[in-house]
Amino acid sequence: xxxxxxxxxxxxxxxxxxxxxxxxxxxxxxxxxxxxxxxxxxxxxxxxxxxxxxxxxxxxxxxxxxxxxxxxxxxxxxxxxxxxxxxxxxxxxxxxxxxxxxxxxxxxxxxxxxxxxxxxxxxxxxxxxxxxxxxxxxxxxxxxxxxxxxxxxxxxxxxxxxxxxxxxxxxxxxxxxxxxxxxxxxxxxxxxxxxxxxxxxxxxxxxxxxxxxxxxxxxxxxxxxxxxxxxxxxxxxxxxxxxxxxxxxxxxxxxxxxxxxxxxxxxxxxxxxxxxxxxxxxxxxxxxxxxxxxxxxxxxxxxxxxxxxxxxxxxxxxxxxxxxxxxxxxxxxxxxxxxxxxxxxxx
Numbered sequence: 001x002x003x004x005x006x007x008x009x010x011x012x013x014x015x016x017x018x019x020x021x022x023x024x025x026x027x028x029x030x031x032x033x034x035x036x037x038x039x040x041x042x043x044x045x046x047x048x049x050x051x052x053x054x055x056x057x058x059x060x061x062x063x064x065x066x067x068x069x070x071x072x073x074x075x076x077x078x079x080x081x082x083x084x085x086x087x088x089x090x091x092x093x094x095x096x097x098x099x100x101x102x103x104x105x106x107x108x109x110x111x112x113x114x115x116x117x118x119x120x121x122x123x124x125x126x127x128x129x130x131x132x133x134x135x136x137x138x139x140x141x142x143x144x145x146x147x148x149x150x151x152x153x154x155x156x157x158x159x160x161x162x163x164x165x166x167x168x169x170x171x172x173x174x175x176x177x178x179x180x181x182x183x184x185x186x187x188x189x190x191x192x193x194x195x196x197x198x199x200x201x202x203x204x205x206x207x208x209x210x211x212x213x214x215x216x217x218x219x220x221x222x223x224x225x226x227x228x229x230x231x232x233x234x235x236x237x238x239x240x241x242x243x244x245x246x247x248x249x250x251x252x253x254x255x256x257x258x259x260x261x262x263x264x265x266x267x268x269x270x271x272x273x274x275x276x277x278x279x280x281x282x283x284x285x286x287x288x289x290x291x292x293x294x295x296x297x298x299x300x301x302x303x304x305x306x307x308x309x310x311x312x313x314x315x316x317x318x319x320x321x322x323x324x325x326x327x328x329x330x331x332x333x334x335x336x337x338x339x340x341x342x343x344x345x346x347x
Contacts, residue, residue: 099312103219112199112218112275113139115191117184117292118155119175120148124205124319129158131208133165135315138201138214140166143191145182146174169194176290177324177332185289192282200278202271202296206322211315217275219310226280226305230273230314232266233258233297235344257337258297262309269307271296273316276303286339291324291332294340301343 114132118125132140142159144152152170159166169190174180192200199218213230220228236259258268271292276284276299284302289295300307 103215106222107215107218110218110222111197112201113141113195113197114201114203116142116203116205117187118142118144118151118205120151121322122149122151122154125151126154127208127319128205133162135209135212136214141191141195142168143187144170146180177328183290184292184295185287189285189287195278197278199275200281202274204272206319207272208317208319210317213314213316216310216312220308221275221277225308226303227269227276227307229269230316231260231270232262232309233268233270234261234266263311266307266309268297268300289336293329293333294336297340298336
């Protein structure tokens, strides 16, 4: 699949409904005290007498979650429940395996590259890049802005270890948030134009993969979406209250007039991990953005097509907050959000 193909040639999305997790199968009959007649069954009925246990709906069916009760081994319903629980557990594992394999088949031949802007935090840069190399087949394209705190040197070491996977470009300009001239929008645009993949992945170095989080995103694009991401967002009734610090790496969306959304179709995607058809991103990226805050909303609203968050939980880890000056953050986030409001009014 390439971006030249019409959407009609793409396989329609398939929604897999997976059964819940297996139960314990501890279905019991509680014994009466002192051998009294009228066995009681169910949770909390080990000392109950007579028909009192019938007030427990679970007891009516012989089910219980009490670990101290083991049930009647000759109870046919108990055996059937245990067999059913085991089958559900097996089927769920089978579904997960089948889904993963199906996604690998569907995305075979689709090229993807992860674009990274590197502007400091060398330890996080190392973990981020290594996680992409270890858990995916995607290429890593990294643009180093001014070798802040030696982060560019870390990239060089990694690229020497994995020359077939990692490509690094260095520029002398420092990032705009440090007083330099390298802005978020222009730097992201450079990475897009240096990339020749079908799918371009915007990723922040404040996160790392714990598994293959990219294949589900690429599979969603193959199925017809223009972009797919880790976090979705929808406009809320709240008004802009100024930029806020991240909470465990995740921006408090409600403070900016947006709320977190998904899975499924969403209005916008967060730029911490966002896969997009590269050809579509080339004309949608806000190149005039000095800083990345709210620029992901501008990019999302400029894209034509569906934006989705996959149903499955993606294996991604937050590494920590990458703080900048609060005054700078508030000013640039507000500037970008003005562009978001203009696009919302026009839509």
